[in-house]
Amino acid sequence: MNIADVKSRIAENGAVTEIETAIKKAEESSGYNVFLHISKDRAIERAKKVDSGEIKGSLAGVPFAVKDNFLHFDGATTAASRLLSNFTAPLQSEAIERLESEGAICVGSVNLDSFAHGGSTENSAFGVTKNAIDSTMVAGGSSGGSAVAVALDIVPFALGTDTGGSIRQPASFNGVVGFKPTYGTVSRYGVIAMASSTDTIGVLSSNIKDTESVMSIISGEDKKDMTTLPDFFAPKNIPNGKKKIAVIEEFITEGVDPGVRNVVENAIRVYEKSGYVIEKISLPMIKYALAIYYVVIPAEISSNLSRYDGIRYGNRAEGLMGLEEVYAKTRSNGFMPENKRRIMIGNYVLSSGYFDAYYQKAQKARTLLIKEFTKALDNYDALIGPVAPTPAFKIGSKSSDPLMMYLEDIMTVPASLAGLPSISVPAGSSEGMPVGLQLIGKQKDDANILSLARILEETEK
Structure with a gap:
């Protein structure tokens, strides 16, 4: 399903028909456990306004889904957590607002690992989301619901968040x-x-x-988020000066699934036929990226999750006396095991006596990783490699071993730590399951990365 086809159907049959079809598909996808909430009434109401001409825009009537950590006006925003199972958002996320300003219609919110902590969408308080290709396999995560909603042709696109690979990995798996x-x-x-x-x-x-x-709709500066950049996003075909791509050697080691390695090798041949020089490079700091990530990120998580105390918003353990007991019981009952694990790691590395030994050292190593990426990307248009060392794995096969689960992030966290644009584009399969190729570019070179990804996409068609 693509946006152009959806717009053609809307022109022929009306937005209400298109939205009702999307809602029906969402309801029928219950076996995959994709949607946590379907915005039936609000979506149809907006579709009627599209048909009447009251709502206009470049995406008028086009359905989409959002990961359930985006605040939205219809239904609870839960972050797939018991703590927020009844939380009604007082505002709507800027990304949704911008899409709705162009007439797009949100048909519902989809499942994720609780608070986006995980890489399989097995850590949701509301059950596991299943892979769109093989329902015995994980969907990937934490944006598993977003990937499956697109792969099942429920919506042409979905919003997700990516902190260490949470968009790219489920995209590859589905x-x-x-x-x-x-x-x-x-x-x-x-x-x-x-x-x-x-x-x-x-x-x-x-x-x-x-x-x-x-991306051209949702990107751009926002005074409500001081980390946003002025709008530099310009999707177009960009003439390439270097015509050089580097394969990251650390991403194609012996531990990588042979089928995944074959996909990378096939992609190399595609780019060579398109006139690119392909070279292998080593980025020594990458071997430390996962360790850096699982020091820095839990530290930030422990800080961000400290607000969920049962007092200001969210669910609260009842029948308790005293603040300490309320805090302890609310958080103990509300957080999933993976949430608790990351909070404990984060508090440990930030605690007196360990801050310098772990957190500060990890931040210094992160700076060295960024410098290494910057130097490499001065010489190449993009860096490529797999998205993950394996295709999708069996549900339950790694959930009892956090280290094995964390190792699935080993190829996506480096670009996240460096703040670089990165994409997973379908590039083949291994043992019948999809495999994506990862392309990484320099900061603000997003349009060029998308242009390079299109070369592979056209070959795969």
Whole structure:
């Protein structure tokens, strides 16, 4: 499904018919556990206004879905957590506002790992989301619901967040396009924070053109989010001066699934036929990226989640005396095990006696990683490699081993730590499951990365 086809159907049959079809598909997807809330009444009401001409715009009547950590006006915004199961948002996220200003219609919110902590969408308080290709496999995460909603042709695009790979990895696992732009490209206003130094809003869709269209609407400066950048996003074909792409050697080691390595090798041949010189480079700091990530990010998580105390908003444990007991019981009952694990790690590395030994050292190493990326990207148009070391894995096969689960992030966290644009584009398969190729570019070079991804997309068609 793509936006152009949807707009053609709307022109022929009306927006109400299109939205009713999307809602029916969303309801029928219950076996995959994709949607946490379907905005039936509000969506149809907006569709009627499109048909009457009251609502106009470049996406008038086009349905989309949002990860349930985006504040939205219809239904609870839960972040897939029991703590927020009854939370009604007082405002709507800036990204949704911008899409609705162009006439797009949100048909519902989709599942994720609780508070976006995870890489499989198995850590939701509301159940596991299943892979769109094989329902015995994980959807990936934490934007698993967004990827599956697109892969099942319920909506042409969905919004997600990417802190360490949460858009790119589920996109790879479900055979869709997943784009994480440069940090600060899209306002995070109205999105429940995970780790503020890497949280990035992006798009999952079936094709590059739709990704560009949506990004051109949601990107740009927002005074409500001081990390946003002036609008530099300009989707177009860019003449390339260097015509050089580097394969990251650390991403194609022996531990990578052979089928995944084959996909990368096939992609190399595609770019060589398109006139690009392909070289292999080593980025020594990448081997430390996962360790850096799981020090810095839990530290930020522990700070961001401290607000969920049961006093100001969200659910509260009842029948208790004293603030300490309210805090302890509310948080103990409300957080999932992975939330608690990351809070404990974060508090530990920030505590007296360990701050210098762990947190500050990790931040210094992060600076060295950024410098290494900057130097490499001065010489190449993009860096490429797999999105993950494996295709989608069986539900439950890694959930009892946090280290094995964290290792699935090993190829996506480096670009996140450096704030670089990165994309997963469908590039082949391994053992019948989709595999995405990851392209990483320099900051603000988003349009060029999308242009390079389109070369592979056209070959795969």
